[in-house]
Amino acid sequence: MISNPPPSMLNLITGNDSVKPDVTFVVENRKLSAHRHYLSLISPVFKAMFETDSAEAKTARVTITDFTAKTWENALFYIYGEPLPYVSIQELLEIYKFVDKYDITAARRLAPSFEQEINNTNFCTISKFAWMYSDEHIMKKCVAFLASHSNLTLTTDFNELDQRLILELLRKASDIASNRPKGVRYTPLIVDYIPLQQL
Structure with a gap:
């Protein structure tokens, strides 16, 4: 061969x-x-x-x-x-x-190579990319990353994202975090404190 x-x-x-x-x-x-x-x-x-x-x-x-x-x-x-x-x-x-x-x-x-590189520094850049190009696969990776790194919601870069993208990320990340098995530490996301009617 x-x-x-x-x-x-x-x-x-x-x-x-x-x-x-x-x-x-x-x-x-x-x-x-x-x-x-x-x-x-x-x-x-x-x-x-x-x-x-x-x-x-x-x-x-x-x-x-x-x-x-x-x-x-x-x-x-x-x-x-x-x-x-x-x-x-x-x-x-x-x-x-x-x-x-x-x-x-x-x-x-x-595109799939982006998902292997997601970190605190480039999370917002990759999220914007996934949203702009409607790449659901990479968006899921971003959501999963946010669910485990909720401190990102406190950064300036995150809060400067398009508000529609922010809400989409928060809603999906909150769903992942709240469905984790018992015993797994869960840090509430900002979206957990927003009344449902405002989403």
Whole structure:
């Protein structure tokens, strides 16, 4: 049995001398090259961009203003099948925004990695992400984390979240905490003191 991992798409493409990059993305004064046909295969957004009679299609040059060069470079490596270097949660979120914007469905498997990194520092950031993208799987992980770390409700970052998100987190975390087996310590959440009609 062969145990070596298969080559990434980037390895396969760059290993073929007849296949050259044919589009340049200009991001923060950096020029990052890619392959239009490959991007069109994995993204309907890129496909529309390069197949219409647009300036991007004619010049093979695209100026990017809504992502940093670092995010764009990391995202390109990722969608070409290269392993990501160590990146922060915030950087992962930016890469996910790229994947979402360009509708690269297969690359959305990046999202589950967020749940492994939830801590007191990034809880609010990940919760906002899960709420923004309606990711129920990650939201459940955030709720479970809050149920065990109710002190987060006293932080400034938590109280600056959208009020609808706060109530959703509190309601669900309170349900988890109140249903714990007897003998398991339960620290009441703020929502436990809010009259039901106000929720």
